[in-house]
Amino acid sequence: MVHTKKQLILSALLVFAVSATSWANNPPPPVNQLIGIPDSSFNNLSEPDCRVCHEDQDIVNPGTLPDRHHLLVNTTLADPTAAPFVQTGDTVYQCLSCHQQEWDSATSSYVFVSFRDCLFCHEQIAGEASVHHLTNLAQSQNCKACHGPIDNPDDGHYIPTYAPSLVTPWPSRKPNPGENGEGQCVFCHESGVDAGSGLLVLTNNQTHHSTGLGLNDSNQCFWCHDFDVPPDETIRKCEACHGVASLHNIQVNSDNPDNPDTIVPGGENPYWGHIGHNDDCYGCHGFTAMSAAAPYSGPVVPDLSALSFSNVTEGTAAVITATGNGFVNVVAGLEGQEIELTSMVVLTNSEGREFELLPSVITANSLTVTLPADLKAGNYAFRVAKADKMSNAVNLSIVPAMANQNILCRKNSITITGTGYSQYVDALNSGTGLVAVDLSGNEVDCTVRSWTDTKITATCSACPSTVTVNSIWGQDMDRTRSIRPRR
Ligand code: HEC
Ligand code: HEC
Ligand code: HEC
Ligand code: HEC
Ligand code: HEC
Ligand code: HEC
Ligand code: HEC
Ligand code: HEC
The missing domain is CATH 2.60.40.10 (Immunoglobulins)
Structure with a gap:
C-alpha cells in the first residue's frame, strides 16, 4: 500500500499529526489524497518548505540538491535563468553563475553570497504563484512535465464534439444531478478535510486559480474556460487537460479483498478513483445505465512516489526500486479472461533523449530496474510508462566518478x-x-x-x-x- 507520500508532505508542511484510523471519506467529498499532488495551494513556501519535498526520499527524491545543481555546470544556460550572477557572454553554467563572494566587514573577509536560500534564486509570487508555475514548462502549458494523471492541451488527445446530454459530466452546479448530487466533479472533489491525511482539501476553483497560471492575461482564462458556451458544455474546456482517456484511467488500488494486490476496473470498492466501481461512473455521469467498461480505459495511469536511490555514480549498473501506484493492472479480455497490463521505465535526459528500461520485477506498487552502466552524468526524469500513459516524473542524478x-x-x-x-x-x-x-x-x-x-x-x-x-x-x-x- 502506498499512502506515505501525501502524509509526509502534509505532516511536515502543515504541521499536523496523522491520526487517521479510517482511510477514506466514504462517500466523498473530499477524495482520498493518495495519488497526484495534494489538492491544495502552495504559494507561500519558505526555504524549509522547499526542502520538505526536495530532500525527501519519498516525495520528490531529486538527488541531493547540491548534486542536482552541480550537474548543470558546463551545460547550456536556461533563458530566463534563476542563476543570480550570470556574466555577459556566458553560454553555460559556471560555478560563479551561482556562487559569488562579497566583502563581509564583520569578519573582515570575503564570504559567499547566500546560496542555500532557494528563494534568493528561484522566484515565487507570494500569495499568487509558486516557483513551479513560473517556469517556462508551466507557462507553455506543458503541465504533464510534472503532473501525471492529466493530458497536455496540445497533444491531440480525443475531446468529444457530439451534443451534450443528460450523462455529460459537469464541473459543478449541475441542475439535474443524481439523488446525492452525482453527475459532476464536485460530487467527489469538493473542499473538506480528508480523513486519511488530515489535509484541508480546497475547491477546484481554489486549487486551479491558486497556481497563478492563466491569471495575468485574460486570454489565458481560455486555457480552462469558454464563457460563451452553454453550461452543459463547460466540461469540454476542462477536457483540454482532463481528456476522456485520462479521466477513464485514474484509479487507486482499493482495499477490496478480492484483488488486494492489483487494480481491477469494475472490481474495486467505490470512490477510490474513476473506474473502480459502478458508483464511480455514476459519480461523474449522474446516470446509472452505464456499460460495464468505460471507453479508452485500460492502462491505469501509474503514479510514482519514490526511488530507492536518489543519485548514482556514473559507470555503475545500479539496481533501483521504485514505489507508487498502478504499475500493473488487470483488464478483462473479450472472453472475460484477465489480461495484465504492465509498465516500463522511461528515463529522459536534459536534452530530451529517452532511454527505455524493462523492470526485472514488477507489482502494482513497486518495480525494480537495473540502470545501464553507460548512462552519462546528468539529471534524468524517471517515469513509469504503461502503454501511452505516463506517470509523474521523479529526478534521478547520475554523478561523475571523480x-x-x-x-x-x-x-x-x-x-x-x-x-x-x-x-x-x-x-x-x-x-x-x-x-x-x-x-x-x-x-x-x-x-x-x-x-x-x-x-x-x-x-x-x-x-x-x-x-x-x-x-x-x-x-x-x-x-x-x-x-x-x-x-
Ligand atoms: C509539494 C512538494 C514540493 C514543494 C513544497 C516544492 N517542490 Fe519543487 N518540485 C516538486 C516536484 C514534484 C517537482 C517536479 C519533479 C522534479 O523536477 O523533481 C518540482 C520541481 C522543481 C523545480 C524544477 C523546475 C523545472 O523547470 O523543471 C524547481 C526549480 C523547484 N521545484 C524548486 C522549488 C523551490 C525553490 C521550492 C520552495 C519555494 C519548491 N520547489 C517546493 C515538488 C515540490
Ligand atoms: C546552478 C547553480 C549552481 C552552480 C552552477 C554551482 N553551484 Fe554550488 N551550490 C548551489 C546550491 C543551490 C547549493 C546549496 C544546495 C543546498 O543548500 O542544498 C550549492 C552548494 C555548494 C557547496 C556546498 C556543498 C554542500 O554539500 O552543500 C559547494 C562547496 C559548492 N556549491 C561549490 C560549487 C562549485 C565549486 C561549483 C562549480 C564547479 C558550483 N558550486 C556550481 C548552486 C550551484
Ligand atoms: C544560487 C542560486 C540558487 C539557489 C540558492 C538555489 N537554486 Fe535551484 N537552481 C538554480 C539554477 C540557476 C537552476 C537551473 C535552472 C535555471 O537556470 O533557471 C536551478 C535548478 C533547480 C532545480 C532543477 C534542476 C534540474 O535541472 O533538474 C531544482 C529542483 C532546484 N533548482 C531546486 C532548488 C531548491 C529546492 C533550492 C533551495 C534548497 C534551490 N534550488 C536553491 C539556482 C539556485
Ligand atoms: C515544474 C513542474 C510543474 C509544472 C510544469 C506544472 N506544475 Fe502544477 N504543480 C507542481 C507542484 C510541485 C505542485 C505542488 C506545489 C506547488 O503548488 O507549487 C503543483 C500544484 C498544482 C495544482 C494544485 C494541486 C492539485 O492537485 O490541485 C494545480 C491545479 C496545478 N499544479 C496545475 C498545473 C497546470 C494547469 C499546469 C500547466 C499549465 C502545471 N500545474 C504545470 C509542479 C508543476
Ligand atoms: C465518484 C467520485 C469522483 C468523481 C465524480 C470525480 N472524481 Fe476525480 N478522483 C476520484 C478519486 C477517488 C480520485 C483518487 C484520489 C486520490 O486517492 O489521490 C480521483 C482523482 C482525480 C485526479 C488525479 C489525482 C488528483 O487528485 O489530483 C484528477 C485529475 C481527477 N480526479 C479529476 C476529476 C475531474 C476533472 C472530475 C470531473 C469531470 C472528477 N475527477 C470527478 C473520485 C472522483
Ligand atoms: C488552470 C485552469 C484555470 C484557469 C487558467 C482559470 N480558471 Fe477559473 N476555474 C477553474 C476551475 C477548475 C474552476 C472551478 C469550476 C467549477 O467547479 O465549476 C474555476 C472557476 C471559475 C469561476 C467560478 C464560476 C464557475 O464556473 O465555477 C470563475 C468566475 C472563473 N473561474 C473565472 C476565471 C477567470 C476570469 C480566469 C482568467 C483570469 C480563470 N478563471 C482562469 C480553472 C481555471
Ligand atoms: C491547463 C490544464 C488544466 C485544465 C484546462 C483543467 N485542469 Fe484540472 N487539473 C490540472 C492539473 C495539472 C491538476 C493536478 C493533477 C495532480 O494532482 O497532479 C488538476 C486537477 C484537477 C482535479 C483533481 C483535484 C485536484 O485539485 O487535484 C479536478 C477535480 C479538476 N482538475 C477539475 C477541473 C475542472 C472542473 C476544469 C475545468 C473548469 C479543469 N480541471 C481544467 C490541469 C488542468
Ligand atoms: C471523472 C469523471 C468520469 C468518470 C468517473 C467516468 N467518466 Fe465516462 N466520461 C467522462 C467525460 C468527461 C466524458 C466525455 C463527456 C463529453 O465530453 O460529452 C466521458 C465519456 C464517456 C463515454 C462516451 C465516450 C466517447 O467516446 O465519447 C462513455 C460510454 C463513458 N464515459 C462511460 C463511463 C463508464 C462506464 C464509467 C465507469 C466505469 C465512466 N464513464 C466513468 C468522465 C467520467
Whole structure:
C-alpha cells in the first residue's frame, strides 16, 4: 500500500499529526489524497518548505540538491535563468553563475553570497504563484512535465464534439444531478478535510486559480474556460487537460479483498478513483445505465512516489526500486479472461533523449530496474510508462566518478590527470582545491595554474609526496610520481 507520500508532505508542511484510523471519506467529498499532488495551494513556501519535498526520499527524491545543481555546470544556460550572477557572454553554467563572494566587514573577509536560500534564486509570487508555475514548462502549458494523471492541451488527445446530454459530466452546479448530487466533479472533489491525511482539501476553483497560471492575461482564462458556451458544455474546456482517456484511467488500488494486490476496473470498492466501481461512473455521469467498461480505459495511469536511490555514480549498473501506484493492472479480455497490463521505465535526459528500461520485477506498487552502466552524468526524469500513459516524473542524478589517474611532479610543477574535477573556484570554502604534503607530513604550498574536468596543473614550493584533490564530485588522495629533469 502506498499512502506515505501525501502524509509526509502534509505532516511536515502543515504541521499536523496523522491520526487517521479510517482511510477514506466514504462517500466523498473530499477524495482520498493518495495519488497526484495534494489538492491544495502552495504559494507561500519558505526555504524549509522547499526542502520538505526536495530532500525527501519519498516525495520528490531529486538527488541531493547540491548534486542536482552541480550537474548543470558546463551545460547550456536556461533563458530566463534563476542563476543570480550570470556574466555577459556566458553560454553555460559556471560555478560563479551561482556562487559569488562579497566583502563581509564583520569578519573582515570575503564570504559567499547566500546560496542555500532557494528563494534568493528561484522566484515565487507570494500569495499568487509558486516557483513551479513560473517556469517556462508551466507557462507553455506543458503541465504533464510534472503532473501525471492529466493530458497536455496540445497533444491531440480525443475531446468529444457530439451534443451534450443528460450523462455529460459537469464541473459543478449541475441542475439535474443524481439523488446525492452525482453527475459532476464536485460530487467527489469538493473542499473538506480528508480523513486519511488530515489535509484541508480546497475547491477546484481554489486549487486551479491558486497556481497563478492563466491569471495575468485574460486570454489565458481560455486555457480552462469558454464563457460563451452553454453550461452543459463547460466540461469540454476542462477536457483540454482532463481528456476522456485520462479521466477513464485514474484509479487507486482499493482495499477490496478480492484483488488486494492489483487494480481491477469494475472490481474495486467505490470512490477510490474513476473506474473502480459502478458508483464511480455514476459519480461523474449522474446516470446509472452505464456499460460495464468505460471507453479508452485500460492502462491505469501509474503514479510514482519514490526511488530507492536518489543519485548514482556514473559507470555503475545500479539496481533501483521504485514505489507508487498502478504499475500493473488487470483488464478483462473479450472472453472475460484477465489480461495484465504492465509498465516500463522511461528515463529522459536534459536534452530530451529517452532511454527505455524493462523492470526485472514488477507489482502494482513497486518495480525494480537495473540502470545501464553507460548512462552519462546528468539529471534524468524517471517515469513509469504503461502503454501511452505516463506517470509523474521523479529526478534521478547520475554523478561523475571523480578519481585521480596520475600525479606527476617535474621540478616544482605538478600535473594531475583524472576524471570528474569539474571547475575550480579560487576561494576559501569553495569546496575545490589541492592539499599537498611532503614525506614528513608538512603542507606544501601549491597554486593552481589551470583546472579542467580531466586535468589540473599547479606550481608548488617543492615536489609533494601526496596530493589530495577536492572537487564538487569528491575527494581523492594519491602519491606523486616525480620525474627527474634529464641532464
Ligand atoms: C509539494 C512538494 C514540493 C514543494 C513544497 C516544492 N517542490 Fe519543487 N518540485 C516538486 C516536484 C514534484 C517537482 C517536479 C519533479 C522534479 O523536477 O523533481 C518540482 C520541481 C522543481 C523545480 C524544477 C523546475 C523545472 O523547470 O523543471 C524547481 C526549480 C523547484 N521545484 C524548486 C522549488 C523551490 C525553490 C521550492 C520552495 C519555494 C519548491 N520547489 C517546493 C515538488 C515540490
Ligand atoms: C546552478 C547553480 C549552481 C552552480 C552552477 C554551482 N553551484 Fe554550488 N551550490 C548551489 C546550491 C543551490 C547549493 C546549496 C544546495 C543546498 O543548500 O542544498 C550549492 C552548494 C555548494 C557547496 C556546498 C556543498 C554542500 O554539500 O552543500 C559547494 C562547496 C559548492 N556549491 C561549490 C560549487 C562549485 C565549486 C561549483 C562549480 C564547479 C558550483 N558550486 C556550481 C548552486 C550551484
Ligand atoms: C544560487 C542560486 C540558487 C539557489 C540558492 C538555489 N537554486 Fe535551484 N537552481 C538554480 C539554477 C540557476 C537552476 C537551473 C535552472 C535555471 O537556470 O533557471 C536551478 C535548478 C533547480 C532545480 C532543477 C534542476 C534540474 O535541472 O533538474 C531544482 C529542483 C532546484 N533548482 C531546486 C532548488 C531548491 C529546492 C533550492 C533551495 C534548497 C534551490 N534550488 C536553491 C539556482 C539556485
Ligand atoms: C515544474 C513542474 C510543474 C509544472 C510544469 C506544472 N506544475 Fe502544477 N504543480 C507542481 C507542484 C510541485 C505542485 C505542488 C506545489 C506547488 O503548488 O507549487 C503543483 C500544484 C498544482 C495544482 C494544485 C494541486 C492539485 O492537485 O490541485 C494545480 C491545479 C496545478 N499544479 C496545475 C498545473 C497546470 C494547469 C499546469 C500547466 C499549465 C502545471 N500545474 C504545470 C509542479 C508543476
Ligand atoms: C465518484 C467520485 C469522483 C468523481 C465524480 C470525480 N472524481 Fe476525480 N478522483 C476520484 C478519486 C477517488 C480520485 C483518487 C484520489 C486520490 O486517492 O489521490 C480521483 C482523482 C482525480 C485526479 C488525479 C489525482 C488528483 O487528485 O489530483 C484528477 C485529475 C481527477 N480526479 C479529476 C476529476 C475531474 C476533472 C472530475 C470531473 C469531470 C472528477 N475527477 C470527478 C473520485 C472522483
Ligand atoms: C488552470 C485552469 C484555470 C484557469 C487558467 C482559470 N480558471 Fe477559473 N476555474 C477553474 C476551475 C477548475 C474552476 C472551478 C469550476 C467549477 O467547479 O465549476 C474555476 C472557476 C471559475 C469561476 C467560478 C464560476 C464557475 O464556473 O465555477 C470563475 C468566475 C472563473 N473561474 C473565472 C476565471 C477567470 C476570469 C480566469 C482568467 C483570469 C480563470 N478563471 C482562469 C480553472 C481555471
Ligand atoms: C491547463 C490544464 C488544466 C485544465 C484546462 C483543467 N485542469 Fe484540472 N487539473 C490540472 C492539473 C495539472 C491538476 C493536478 C493533477 C495532480 O494532482 O497532479 C488538476 C486537477 C484537477 C482535479 C483533481 C483535484 C485536484 O485539485 O487535484 C479536478 C477535480 C479538476 N482538475 C477539475 C477541473 C475542472 C472542473 C476544469 C475545468 C473548469 C479543469 N480541471 C481544467 C490541469 C488542468
Ligand atoms: C471523472 C469523471 C468520469 C468518470 C468517473 C467516468 N467518466 Fe465516462 N466520461 C467522462 C467525460 C468527461 C466524458 C466525455 C463527456 C463529453 O465530453 O460529452 C466521458 C465519456 C464517456 C463515454 C462516451 C465516450 C466517447 O467516446 O465519447 C462513455 C460510454 C463513458 N464515459 C462511460 C463511463 C463508464 C462506464 C464509467 C465507469 C466505469 C465512466 N464513464 C466513468 C468522465 C467520467
